[in-house]
Amino acid sequence: SQQGEEDPQALSIQEGENATMNCSYKTSINNLQWYRQNSGRGLVHLILIRSNEREKHSGRLRVTLDTSKKSSSLLITASRAADTASYFCATGAGGYQKVTFGIGTKLQVIP
């Protein structure tokens, strides 16, 4: 079962533009993570934000978390062609930190 739902499901932008992806989830969480997946490969962790945090930055990435709305957003600034990939949000919840993924956003950055 999928916990999160990303929006949009697909996004196409020009190189240099910013890309924003949103994630909504259904139940209480301990943390929320974002992962990137290049076609046919495993996932790579990008950033983690805990439930008591509201915003976090890492390089060109900015993540926000609104637990009252059960939503998060990932902003990639100054996008590059190499950012072309699928992006997934994942929630960590429960005593055993079950990590549940959303359906993903497919990002295409056009050079």
Add this chain to the structure above:
Amino acid sequence: EAEVAQSPRYKITEKSQAVAFWCDPISGHATLYWYRQILGQGPELLVQFQDESVVDDSQLPKDRFSAERLKGVDSTLKIQPAELGDSAMYLCASSLRLGGEKLFFGSGTQLSVL
């Protein structure tokens, strides 16, 4: 940099045959996850181990799937018998400890059931 090892990279099998996937997590990682990812969808958790114990297998189709991590290190996921709907990418991931830490993924095993 240490990686999660998975084999085989690709597996083609016929319906009703048995298949097995192997995963070796990063050394020292106590938590191990098996996910199934159907093309165009997000990974779905099949089973989660803490050391050698299963802590979540609620989404594992136990009539045909089994998983073990006997010594709390490497792990095997088995499907018997395979069905057409099992065609997917099977991903293994590990994390240093239970709770709040990022997952490290292997490259996955792409299964095609004919």
